[in-house]
Amino acid sequence: MNLIKKAISLLLFTCALMNTTSAQQKYEWKEGESGGYKYRYITNDPMKARFYTLKNGLTVILSVNKKDPRIQTLIGTRAGSNNDPQDHTGLAHYLEHLLFKGTEQFGSLDWAKEKPYLDNIEGLYDNYNHTTDPIARKVVYHQIDSVSGLAARYAIANEYDKAMASMGSQGTNAHTWTEETIYEEDIPSNAIDKFLAVQSERFRDPVFRLFHTELEAVYEEKNRGLDNDGRKSYELMLKTLFPTHNYGQQSTIGTIEHLKNPSLKAIRQFYDAYYVPNNMAIVMAGDFDFDYLIKRIDSSFAYMQPKPVPEYKAPVEAPITAPIVREVFGPDAENVTIAFRMPGALDVKSSTILNVLSQIMENGKAGLLDLNINRQQKVQGASAGLMQWKDYTVFSLSGKAKQGQTLEQVKDLLLGQLEILKKGEFDETLVKAIVNNAKLAELQGLDNNNNRASAMMDGFIKHRGQNWLTDVSAVDDMGKITKKEIVDFADKYLKDNYVLLYKRKGEDKNIEKVEKPVITPVEVNREAQSAFLQKLNAIPATPVKPQWLDFDKDIQKGKTGVADVLYVQNKDNGLFRLYYRFDMGSWNNKLLPLASQYLQYLGTDKYTTEQISKEFYNIACNFSVSSGTENTVITISGLQENFDKAASLFEHLLRNCQPNEQILATLKGRIQKGRADNKLNKGAILKGLVNYGMYGAKNPFNNQLSDADLNAITAKDLVDILHSLPDYKHTVIYYGPQSLTAAVASIKKEHTLPATFKEAPAAIKFAKADQTKNNVLFADYDMVQSEVNWVRNSSVYKPENTALISMFNNYFGGGMGSIVFQTIRESKALAYSTYAYYASPDKKDERYSVVAYVGSQADKMDDAITGMNELLNDIPRSDKLFETSRMSQKQDIETERITQDGIIFTYLASKKLGLTTDYRKTVYENIDKITFDNVKLFHDQNIAGKPYTYCILASEKKISLDNLKKYGDVKKVTLEEIFGY
Structure with a gap:
């Protein structure tokens, strides 16, 4: 139910599939017919997508990918917060939540008895919506709560989730954004009939049951947003950029006033208006037969009747003639954003130029911000981005200040790079490199069904799929964009016509949280099952045979000098990935992560760091060095045709990087600023607090260099580590199109090795703590909500328990259909997010841990803790849910395909646990027992009945430390204790 997760994920893939004006001749719309259905397609479309329009106007877009026996499905409607009534903002998002509650056929024990109560509730909400007197509102709400309890006796909570889980679906979710609401499932390929049976029923006539508890989940979601400085900045940026358009005037989650006054009648009207076939699309990508699938979709959704859809008539925004400055205050780190209002997706020529322009500014390697700002460490970090909608696009530049730097100085640096762009002071060959890297991204994206489906759905939302031709030809057409066009576009659109948003540290005095209503826990009827679900489970499905890895057969092994080589061939395309995996990390040497980070800023005796970055980008290759706690991994990837160049260039960099004290001094300053920023970040604080609870005062999270140690490090110290890194034991991993013999020969030519490896320094050992009594670790943070983690360390890893633990996690607290989610959220409405599981270690001889979580309003924290403790002490029994969990887990394993270099990393992970075979086989063979x-x-x-450590992050203004003593001995943990600096 994430509101804007598509904002980032879509940009990653569709950057290579943006709209352009001129479709090349090799890309043309064609018509085809198969299985009695006509469809349209684009010649040379790498997805081979088929576009069907059914008789009732429903759009169906299909793309076959046989890599895995699974299908990514998206069902979308072209309606989001843009379409919300002005007096009921947040309505589209409410509706999204309610479409998980079932229909007359499922989700109900007895619809005839349930319906009168639901009708009564709808009328009560209408009354509540029009009541202003606070006392009278409480009386009405008490009636709503009472009648809702009666109605819930006939409701089957989460029956939709159970239905999807029983057929082996994964990733059950949905999201609402400005112009869309999308419902997501990843199903096994043998579950098509079951999936369509559920979805066609789901959209036939949804019932808005269990509304007041779901409403409370939305309240929690709103309050989480109030604690999120990034969300607040995002909403203020849009509000300022779009003073009349709904992009800025109607946030997806809605205003607090409207959240407090929902109308079920208005929600029903919205559903009737926008959830019609001529405004919807079904998109599927994966393993299926076109003819069978389109026939089944047509049969399942033919009942839908088309009708005119009220379009949002977008106002034309007045031009911004001077910078508009706004500020956001909150506890998180400071940053600055410069946002421009640009032509929308319907202007395909502008979209293509904008896409290229954005990547000239920043592409991670060779953009102006990359080379002139980030590579030279002039700020803490800088980036550029696009957010594209139909009517307008937002182009933004963002940056964080380093130590001793003001946000105003960061703003000037960002605008300075924009001036360089406008003067045309960039190499025109950069456009060619952008196109080559876009082709690489497109090739990589084809493997993933979600990437395919998301790109196709995005095309439907913006253009009803009509511009798919320009989407497909986009990469080629990007190459036609000239330097003059880019400069002219920048001169026309990028002036002093921006919103300047400063996110500053400080108290936000305007926060108004959504207050907790009184909710009586409702029945969830775990054991109940509708007749519809019984029929669904009886639908036959062709069994999918699981496939196990055979490490001896699936992985080839070789040697290059003293290094072992692990090899899997890429038979799909011309991409390679080469890894050097070292058996040491920060636990062996605290300087390794710093040295790995330092390398990206260094040049050699032959090349500057800018030249190295440009060269990698020009050959569509990449490298990274990451140091974890126990391993350091060098990754080189890209087009196999450029393997020698990439491997050789990296080897030269590693062996010949030159020490630079000035670069190191700047890096140290940025690290110090990053450390200070971490202490302002609630996610980082909570992670450190949980590590403290799991390991004690000295733990992996705070195993950091002290400030004094950091300051004492010299450039030579780090460069010596980098130069000598290949002399330590490491495994070479290759995934690519070359044969093993050819790959080894290529690696041997480029990767110099010693006669014998050096031994790594001994690693620090971290032992998990024993919880002998209840303890509370508390950290103070200025926030509306509270976040609570339960931590307990248990016994040592036993591989024979894997199936049992997997079954326990699936049943107890691992998803939306689990006992924990049903109880904490669905029945008691105590949290938006909650889970609990028995965490397995990643290494033999280490211990399991119990981890549980509830994030709730501070005034509900005691109730939330009580609710979770009840479940930790007494696991409820539901035979139906238990069997659903079993079926779901089996189907997950049956349809999972571990491929490519994933085979090698699964082997290495298994080896770390002392396993020599695919552990999934053992789980699968034992789960029925x-x-x-x-x-x-x-x-x-x-x-x-075990003691736990409660790790609590909350504001002391909202909760009492004395009150926490009832849970155990309380320790207020300082940020220095949490972070180690």
Whole structure:
């Protein structure tokens, strides 16, 4: 139910599929017919997508990918927060939540008895919506709560989730944004009939049951947004850029006033207006037969009747004639954003130029911000981005200040790079490199069904799929953009016509949280099952045979000098990935992560760092060096035709990088600023607090260089580490199109190795702490909500328990259909997000840990803790849910295909656990033997009645430390104790 997650993920893939004006001749619309259905397609479309329009106007877009026996499905409607009534903002998002609640056929024990109560509730909400007196509103709400409790006796909570889980669906979710609402499932390829049975029923006549508890989940979502400085900045930026357009005037989640006054009647009217076939699309990418699937979709959704759809009539915004400055205050780190209002997606020529322009500014390697700002460490970090909608596009530049730098100085640096762009002071060959890297991104994206489906759905939302030709030809047409066109475009659109948004540290005095209503827990009827679900489960499905890895056969092994080579061939395309995986990390040497980070800023005796970055980008290759706790991994990837160049260039950089004290001094300053920023970030604080609870005062999270140690490091110290890195033991991993013999020969030519490897320094050991009594670790943070993690360390890893633990996690707290989610969120409305699981270690001889979480309003924290403790101490029994969990887990394994270099990394992970075979086979063969009694015994022995460490992040203004003492001994943990600096 993430509101804007598509904003980032779509840009990553569709950057290579943006709209352009001139479709090349090799890309043409054609018509085809198969299985009695006509469709349209684009010649040379790498996705081979087919576009069907059914008789009722429903759009169906299909793309076959046989890599895995799974299908990514998206069902979308071209309606989002843009279409919300002005007096009921947030309505589209409400509706998205309610479309998980079922229909007359499923989600109900007895529809005839349930309906009168739901009708009564709808009328009460209408009354509540029009009541202004606070006391009278409480009386009406009490009636709503009472009648909702009666109605819930006939409701089957989460039956939709159970239905999807029983057929092996993964990633059950949905999101609402400005112009869209999309419903997402990743199903096994043998579940098509079951999937369509559920979805066609789901959209036939949804019932808005369990509304007041779901409404509380939306309240929680709103409050989480109020604690998110990034979300607040995003909304203020749009509000300022679009003073009349709904892009800025109607946030997706809605105003607090409207959240407090929902109308079920208005929600129904919205559904009737926009959820019609001529405004919707079904998009599927994966393993299926075109003819069978389109026939089944037509049969399932033919009942839908088209009708005219009220279009949002977008106002034309008045030009911005001078910078508009706004400020946002909050506890997180400071930053600055410069945002421009640009032509929208319907202006395809502008979209193409904008895409190229944005990547000239920043592409991660060779853009103006990359080379002139980030590579030279002039700010803490800078980036450029596009957010494209139908009517307008937002182009933005963002930056964080380093130590001793003001946000105003960062703003000037960002605008300075924009001036360089406008003067045309960039190499025109950069456009060619951008196109080559876009082709690489497109090739990589084809492997992933979600990338395919998201790109096709995005085309439908913006253009009803009519511009797919220009989407497909976009990469080629990007190459036609000239330097003059880019400069002219920048001169025309990038002036002093921007919104300047400063995110500053400080108290936000305007926050108004959504207050907690009184909610009586409702029945969830775990054991109940509708007749519809019984029929659904009876629909036959062709079994999918699981495929196990055979490490001896699936991985070839070789040697290059003293290094072992692990090899899997890429038979799909011309891409390679080469890894050097070292058996040491920060636990062996605290300087390794710093040295890895330092390398990206260094040049050699032959090349500057800018030249190295440009060269990698020009050959559509990349490199990275990452140091974890126990391993350091060098990754080189790209087009196989440029393998020698990439491997050789990296080897030269690693062996010949030159020390530079000035660069190191700047890096140290940025690290110090990053450390200060981390102390302002609630996610980082909570992660450190949980590590403290799991390991004690000295833990992996705060295993950091002290400020004194950091300041004492010299450039020579780090360069010596980098120069000598290949002399330490490491494994070479290759995934690419070359044969093993040819790959080894190529690697041997480029990668110089010693006669014998050096031994890595001994690693620090971190032992998990014993929880002998209840403890509370508290950290103070200025926030509306509270976040609570339960931590308990348990017994040592036993591979024979893997199937039982997997079954326990799936049943107890691992998803929306689990016991924890049903109880904490669906029944008691205590949280938006909650989970609990028994975490397995990644290494033999290490211990399991119990981890649980609830994020809730501060005034509900005690109730949330009580609710989770009840579940930790007593696991409820639901035979129906247990069998659903079993079926779901089996189907997950049956349809999982570990391929490419994933085979090698699965082998290495298994080896770390002391396993020599694919552990999934053991789980699969044993899961049918596991009973609820086995799971309950496991729960009783490892979880129930045990002492826990409560890790609590909240504001002392909202909760009482004295009150926390009832949970255990309380320790207020300082930020220095959490972070180690």
